[in-house]
Amino acid sequence: MKNIPGMEAILTDPAGAVIGLDFDGTLSPIVADPASAVIHPDAPAVLAELGGHVMAVAIVTGRPVATALELGRGLEAVPGLVVLGHYGFERWEGGRVSAPPPPAGVPRARADLPLLLDSLGLDGVTVEDKGRAVAVHTRRSPDPEAALAVLRDPLAKLAEKHGLVVEPGRMVLELRPPGMDKGHALSMFLAERDARSVLFAGDDLGDLAAFDAVRASGLPGVTVCSGSAEVTALAERADIVVDGPEGVIALLRELSSAFSR
Numbered sequence: 001m002k003n004i005p006g007m008e009a010i011l012t013d014p015a016g017a018v019i020g021l022d023f024d025g026t027l028s029p030i031v032a033d034p035a036s037a038v039i040h041p042d043a044p045a046v047l048a049e050l051g052g053h054v055m056a057v058a059i060v061t062g063r064p065v066a067t068a069l070e071l072g073r074g075l076e077a078v079p080g081l082v083v084l085g086h087y088g089f090e091r092w093e094g095g096r097v098s099a100p101p102p103p104a105g106v107p108r109a110r111a112d113l114p115l116l117l118d119s120l121g122l123d124g125v126t127v128e129d130k131g132r133a134v135a136v137h138t139r140r141s142p143d144p145e146a147a148l149a150v151l152r153d154p155l156a157k158l159a160e161k162h163g164l165v166v167e168p169g170r171m172v173l174e175l176r177p178p179g180m181d182k183g184h185a186l187s188m189f190l191a192e193r194d195a196r197s198v199l200f201a202g203d204d205l206g207d208l209a210a211f212d213a214v215r216a217s218g219l220p221g222v223t224v225c226s227g228s229a230e231v232t233a234l235a236e237r238a239d240i241v242v243d244g245p246e247g248v249i250a251l252l253r254e255l256s257s258a259f260s261r
């Protein structure tokens, strides 16, 4: 680990390190039904151990905070944990949630979706109502990539009509408000805490902005890709590529053990 640029600073000064982690595909294995996702069983204990050494553990996710905590049972016990949900619009810390008022465009887009999806005649496309955003999933359709291709333009037009943006992800297109992304969320958090180093691990396109934020911070930083066959863009830009959530947990465990030595 020591040979990775940025890791040296984290290992020698853990109290100055922020560990940023995506949720789905990084801490939680990808499953067909978003409502059935659960955190890797070892993650809460590994993060609790890590949280005792570092400046902060921050989960930066597209999920609403409440969903991340529900699917991530045990996370609330991680010392000093911060959850930045909805790509950073929501924040949970010490049991308290803060968030701006919900955007008006989301319920309007959600109301238009059934008719639009009917008109496209796609099988197995499902809608996840996230409150402050709405996600259209194709993982359970017979050809998920082809369904995504059919949906791309109509959803872009729907998003524009309601003042929203499209966030592409693993077999999902999400309609959400503009003005925030994981990079912005992470940058603000690093500045707020006066971090001295940072590690960020993610698996999906939305995590690229956080990778950029690690670089832009000017801090000693490490980017980790939770690798999959579905997304290759992160692996190309990561300092470390591991094998999915299992690999992420193993890396965090190794880090924690190094701090304890």
Ligand SMILES: O=P(O)(O)OC[C@H]1O[C@H](O[C@H]2O[C@H](CO)[C@@H](O)[C@H](O)[C@H]2O)[C@H](O)[C@@H](O)[C@@H]1O
Residues within 6 Å of the ligand: 022, 023, 024, 025, 029, 030, 031, 032, 033, 034, 035, 037, 060, 061, 062, 063, 128, 130, 135, 137, 139, 169, 170, 171, 172, 174, 204, 206
């Ligand atoms: O930022 P994240 O924590 O990675 O959240 C991104 C999206 O993750 C979820 O969808 C993904 O995981 C599902 C469960 O494993 C999977 O079925 C889906 O295909 C993936 O795209 C979640 O449902 C979305 O709301 C999140 O925005």
